[in-house]
Amino acid sequence: METETNRIEAFSDGMFAIAITLLILEIKVPSSDPGSLTKALLRQWPSYFAFLLSFVYIGVMWMNHHRMFNHIRRSNDTLLVLNLLLLLGVTAVPFPTAVLAANLGTPDQRTAALFYNGVFVVIAIFFNVLWRYAVSHQLLDKSLESSAALISRQYAVGPWMYALCMVLAFVDARASLALNVALAIFFALPPHLVRRS
Amino acid sequence: METETNRIEAFSDGMFAIAITLLILEIKVPSSDPGSLTKALLRQWPSYFAFLLSFVYIGVMWMNHHRMFNHIRRSNDTLLVLNLLLLLGVTAVPFPTAVLAANLGTPDQRTAALFYNGVFVVIAIFFNVLWRYAVSHQLLDKSLESSAALISRQYAVGPWMYALCMVLAFVDARASLALNVALAIFFALPPHLVRRS
Amino acid sequence: METETNRIEAFSDGMFAIAITLLILEIKVPSSDPGSLTKALLRQWPSYFAFLLSFVYIGVMWMNHHRMFNHIRRSNDTLLVLNLLLLLGVTAVPFPTAVLAANLGTPDQRTAALFYNGVFVVIAIFFNVLWRYAVSHQLLDKSLESSAALISRQYAVGPWMYALCMVLAFVDARASLALNVALAIFFALPPHLVRRS
Amino acid sequence: METETNRIEAFSDGMFAIAITLLILEIKVPSSDPGSLTKALLRQWPSYFAFLLSFVYIGVMWMNHHRMFNHIRRSNDTLLVLNLLLLLGVTAVPFPTAVLAANLGTPDQRTAALFYNGVFVVIAIFFNVLWRYAVSHQLLDKSLESSAALISRQYAVGPWMYALCMVLAFVDARASLALNVALAIFFALPPHLVRRS
Numbered sequence: 001m002e003t004e005t006n007r008i009e010a011f012s013d014g015m016f017a018i019a020i021t022l023l024i025l026e027i028k029v030p031s032s033d034p035g036s037l038t039k040a041l042l043r044q045w046p047s048y049f050a051f052l053l054s055f056v057y058i059g060v061m062w063m064n065h066h067r068m069f070n071h072i073r074r075s076n077d078t079l080l081v082l083n084l085l086l087l088l089g090v091t092a093v094p095f096p097t098a099v100l101a102a103n104l105g106t107p108d109q110r111t112a113a114l115f116y117n118g119v120f121v122v123i124a125i126f127f128n129v130l131w132r133y134a135v136s137h138q139l140l141d142k143s144l145e146s147s148a149a150l151i152s153r154q155y156a157v158g159p160w161m162y163a164l165c166m167v168l169a170f171v172d173a174r175a176s177l178a179l180n181v182a183l184a185i186f187f188a189l190p191p192h193l194v195r196r197s
Numbered sequence: 198m199e200t201e202t203n204r205i206e207a208f209s210d211g212m213f214a215i216a217i218t219l220l221i222l223e224i225k226v227p228s229s230d231p232g233s234l235t236k237a238l239l240r241q242w243p244s245y246f247a248f249l250l251s252f253v254y255i256g257v258m259w260m261n262h263h264r265m266f267n268h269i270r271r272s273n274d275t276l277l278v279l280n281l282l283l284l285l286g287v288t289a290v291p292f293p294t295a296v297l298a299a300n301l302g303t304p305d306q307r308t309a310a311l312f313y314n315g316v317f318v319v320i321a322i323f324f325n326v327l328w329r330y331a332v333s334h335q336l337l338d339k340s341l342e343s344s345a346a347l348i349s350r351q352y353a354v355g356p357w358m359y360a361l362c363m364v365l366a367f368v369d370a371r372a373s374l375a376l377n378v379a380l381a382i383f384f385a386l387p388p389h390l391v392r393r394s
Numbered sequence: 395m396e397t398e399t400n401r402i403e404a405f406s407d408g409m410f411a412i413a414i415t416l417l418i419l420e421i422k423v424p425s426s427d428p429g430s431l432t433k434a435l436l437r438q439w440p441s442y443f444a445f446l447l448s449f450v451y452i453g454v455m456w457m458n459h460h461r462m463f464n465h466i467r468r469s470n471d472t473l474l475v476l477n478l479l480l481l482l483g484v485t486a487v488p489f490p491t492a493v494l495a496a497n498l499g500t501p502d503q504r505t506a507a508l509f510y511n512g513v514f515v516v517i518a519i520f521f522n523v524l525w526r527y528a529v530s531h532q533l534l535d536k537s538l539e540s541s542a543a544l545i546s547r548q549y550a551v552g553p554w555m556y557a558l559c560m561v562l563a564f565v566d567a568r569a570s571l572a573l574n575v576a577l578a579i580f581f582a583l584p585p586h587l588v589r590r591s
Numbered sequence: 592m593e594t595e596t597n598r599i600e601a602f603s604d605g606m607f608a609i610a611i612t613l614l615i616l617e618i619k620v621p622s623s624d625p626g627s628l629t630k631a632l633l634r635q636w637p638s639y640f641a642f643l644l645s646f647v648y649i650g651v652m653w654m655n656h657h658r659m660f661n662h663i664r665r666s667n668d669t670l671l672v673l674n675l676l677l678l679l680g681v682t683a684v685p686f687p688t689a690v691l692a693a694n695l696g697t698p699d700q701r702t703a704a705l706f707y708n709g710v711f712v713v714i715a716i717f718f719n720v721l722w723r724y725a726v727s728h729q730l731l732d733k734s735l736e737s738s739a740a741l742i743s744r745q746y747a748v749g750p751w752m753y754a755l756c757m758v759l760a761f762v763d764a765r766a767s768l769a770l771n772v773a774l775a776i777f778f779a780l781p782p783h784l785v786r787r788s
Contacts, residue, residue, distance in 0.1 A: 007263065010207070010601070014214035017605035021613065021682045022218065029689045037699035041690070041706060055682075059675040063668075066598065077260075081385060084256040091218045091252075098226045099238070108234035115238065188672060204460065207404070211411035219415065274457075278582060281453040288415045288449075295423045296435070305431035312435060401657065404601070408608035416612065471654075475779060478650040485612045485646075492620045493632070502628035509632060 005075050008083055009066075016062040019091045023051050023058075026098040046104035049177075050116075054097040056184040057120065061090060061127075064155075068131055071148050074139040082130040089123035109173040117165040117176070124158035131155055202272050205280055206263075213259040216288045220248050220255075223295040243301035246374075251294040253381040254317065258287060258324075261352075265328055268345050271336040279327040286320035306370040314362040314373070321355035328352055402477055403463050410456040413485045417445050417452075420492040440498035443571075444510075448491040450578040451514065455484060455521075458549075462525055465542050468533040476524040483517035503567040511559040511570070518552035525549055599674055600660050607653040610682045614642050614649075617689040637695035640768075641707075645688040647775040648711065652681060652718075655746075659722055662739050665730040673721040680714035695768075704760040704767045708753045715749035722746055 027047045032040030065086075072079075096119045103112035131151065134140055140148055161183060169176035224244045229237030262283075269276075293313045300309035328348065331337055337345055358380060366373035421441045426434030459480075466473075490510045497506035525546065528534055534542055555577060563570035618638045623631030656677075663670075687707045694703035722742065725731055731739055752774060760767035 007206070007210070009598070011210050011214055011259070013598070013602050014211055014605055015218055017602055018215055018218040018609055019221075021606055021609040022222065024610075024682050024685050025222070025613065025616070027686045029686075029693045032699070034698045037690075037694060037702040041702075051683075052679075055679055059679075062602070063671055080260055088249075088252055088256075091221050092248075094221050095224045095226075099234075102226045103234060107231045108229065111234040111238075204403070204407070208407050208411055208456070211408055212415055215412055215415040216418075219419065222419070277457055285446075285449055285453075288418050289445075291418050292421045292423075296431075299423045300431060304428045305426065308431040308435075401600070401604070405604050405608055405653070408605055409612055412609055412612040413615075416616065419616070474654055478779075482643075482646055482650075485615050486642075488615050489618045489620075493628075496620045497628060501625045502623065505628040505632075
C-alpha cells in the first residue's frame with residue numbers, strides 16, 4: 001500500500017504548492033500618482049506582511065504534512081477524507097490572508113486577526129484529527145513509534161497557539177499579530193529546536 | 198503500459214488539484230464600512246456554501262477517479278481523449294460555483310441551481326462514458342472484475358442524483374440545494390457506506 | 395539519462411495542467427438584472443466557445459508532447475531551452491483566448507481571430523523546432539525510428555493549418571473560426587485517424 | 592535519503608511551474624474602441640515585455656535549481672527551510688513583474704526597474720545561501736565535486752548582475768532594462784556558454 005500513500009502525498013503536495021503560490025495574486029499593483037510609486041509600494045505593507053506570514057505557515061504545514069506521511073505506511077478511505085478535510089483548510093488560506101491584508105491598520109484589525117487565526121485553529125485541529133486517526137488505526141510504520149509519540153505531543157500544541165493569538169486579539173490586535181510573527185520565526189528559523197521542543 | 202496510466206493519473210491529479218484550489222479565488226474580500234467586517238464576512242455565506250459544496254464534489258470525484266484508475270491497467274488514445282473530456286468538466290467547476298454563489302438568495306437562485314447541477318450531470322455522464330469504455334475495451338485489471346462490477350453500478354447512479362437536484366430546483370430551489378448538501382455529506386462522511394451502498 | 399527526460403516531462407505536464415485549468419478564470423460571472431440569469435449566461439457564448447476551443451488545443455498539445463517525449467530518450471541543455479520556449483507558448487494561451495472571447499461578434503472579430511491563430515502558428519513552429527532538434531541530435535530512441543518519421547511529417551502540417559485559419563480570417567472571420575472548430579473536432583474525436591493521417 | 596530530495600524537487604518544480612504560469616494572468620484583455628483592437632494590443636507592449644523577461648528568468652532559475660539538486664544527495668530540515676526561502680522569492684515574481692509592466696514608459700519607470708531587479712537580487716542571494724549551505728554541510732554527491740566548484744563560482748555572479756541593473760537604473764531606466772534583456776538572452780540562448788563562462 002506504499003503506492004497508495006505516495007499518490008496521496010503527490011496530490012497533497014500539488015495542493016500545498018498551488019495554495020502557497022496563489023497567495024501572491026492577492027497583492028495588487030498599486031495605482032499611484034506619477035512619480036509616487038515608491039510611496040504607493042510602501043503603503044502596501046499589510047499585503048506583504050500577510051503574504052509572508054501565510055507563506056511561512058503554509059510552508060511549515062507542508063513540512064509537517066511531509067513528516068506525518070513519512071510515518072504513515074497504510075491508507076484507507078477515511079484517511080483520504082480526513083486528508084481532504086485538512087487540504088480544505090490549506091486551500092482556504094488565501095482568503096483570510098487577503099482579509100487580514102485589507103484590514104490591517106483599520107478599526108477592523110481585531111476582527112481580521114480573529115478570523116485569520118480562527119482559520120488556523122481549525123486547520124491545526126484537522127492536523128490532529130488526521131494524525132490521531134492514523135495512530136489509533138495502526139496505519140503507522142511500527143519502526144518509527146518513538147518519533148510518532150513526539151509528533152503527537154507537538155501537534156497537540158498547535159491549536160492552542162493559534163487560539164492564544166485569538167485571545168490576545170481581544171486584548172490588543174497588534175500584540176496578537178506580534179505573536180503570529182514570533183510563531184512564524186520560531187517555525188521557520190530553528191528546525192532543530194522545533195523538533196526537540 | 199502501466200507507465201502510461203501512471204502519467205495520465207499524474208496529469209489528472211494535477212488538474213484536480215488546481216481546479217479544487219482555484220475555487221478559493223472566487224471568494225472576494227468584502228468591502229465594508231469601518232467596524233462592520235464581521236457582518237460583511239457573514240453576509241458572504243453563499244460564497245462559503247458554494248465553495249464547500251464544490252470542494253467536496255471535486256474531492257469525491259478525485260477519489261473516484263483514483264479508484265477507477267486503480268482498476269485500469271492499459272491505455273489507448275481514445276481513453277486519453279475521454280479522460281480529457283472528464284477533466285474538461287472538472288476544470289469548469291469554478292465557474293458554475295461562482296454563478297451559484299452570486300445568485301443564492303436572489304430571484305435567480307433556481308436558474309443558478311439548475312446550471313450548477315446541470316454541469317455535474319454532464320460530468321457524471323462523462324465519468325460513466327470513460328468507465329464503460331474501459332470496461333468494454335478490456336483495459337481493466339482482470340483480477341479486479343468483481344469490484345469493477347460494483348463500480349459500474351455505483352457510477353450509473355451519479356447522473357440521476359444530480360438530475361434529481363435539477364428536477365427539485367423547479368419545485369423549490371432551497372430543497373434542491375438541501376439535497377446537494379445531503380449528497381455532499383453522504384459522499385464525504387461514510388466512505389464505507391458509499392462503497393457498499 | 396531517462397530520469398532527465400522524466401523530470402522535464404513532469405515539469406511540462408505541470409505547466410500544461412495549470413495553463414489548461416487557468417482558462418476557466420477568464421469566464422466571469424455575468425452581472426444580470428434580477429430574473430434574467432439564463433439570458434445573461436447564454437449571452438456569454440463567446441467565452442464558452444473560446445474556452446472549449448483552447449481546452450481542446452492545449453489538450454491535444456499535451457498528448458502530442460507526451461508522444462514526442464515517448465520517443466526522446468536523452469536530454470541536453472538546448473533541449474531544455476527549446477522545451478521552455480514551447481511551454482512559453484502554451485502558458486500564453488489564456489491571453490489570446492480571452493481576447494478572442496471578448497471580441498467575438500464585434501467589429502474586432504477578425505483581428506482577434508488573427509491574433510488567436512497567430513499564437514498557435516508560433517506554438518506549432520516551436521513544436522517543430524523542438525522535435526527536429528531532437529531528431530537531428532540523435533536524442534531519440536533508435537527502436538522507434540519509423541514512428542518518429544511519421545511524427546515529423548504530421549508536425550510539419552501544424553503551422554500551415556493555423557496559418558490557413560489566419561488567411562481565412564482575412565476573407566471571413568466566421569469561416570476562420572469554423573475551420574478552428576473543425577480542427578478541434580478532427581483533433582479530439584478520431585485519434586486513430588489523426589495518428590494515421 | 593535520495594527519496595527525500597526527490598520530494599523536495601517535485602514540490603519545488605510544482606511551485607516553479609505555477610509561478611511561471613500565473614505570469615500570464617497579469618496580462619489583461621485591453622478594452623478598446625470598436626475596430627481598434629490591433630492598436631490596443633500593441634499598446635500593451637510593456638505587459639508582453641515584462642511577461643517574457645520574467646518567464647525567461649523563472650525558466651532559468653528552474654534549470655539552475657534542477658542542476659543544483661542533481662548535485663545534492665542528502666537533505667535536512669535547514670535545507671528544506673532554505674529551499675522554501677528561495678521558493679518564496681520565486682512565487683513573488685508575478686508581483687514585481689506586474690509593477691514593471693504597469694509603469695514602463697511612465698515617470699515611475701526607474702522605481703519599477705529598481706524594485707524588479709531588487710527582488711531578483713534577493714532571489715539570487717537565496718540561491719547562493721542554499722547552495723553554500725549544501726556545500727559546507729557535505730550534502731553533495733562527492734563524485735560531482737569539480738562541477739560543484741564551477742556552480743559555486745557561477746552563482747556568486749548572479750546577485751551582482753541584478754545589482755548592476757539596479758545601479759544602471761539610477762543612471763537610465765532604459766539602459767537598465769536593456770541589460771535585463773541582454774541577461775535574459777545570455778541565459779536563454781547559449782546554454783553551453785553559460786555553463787562554461
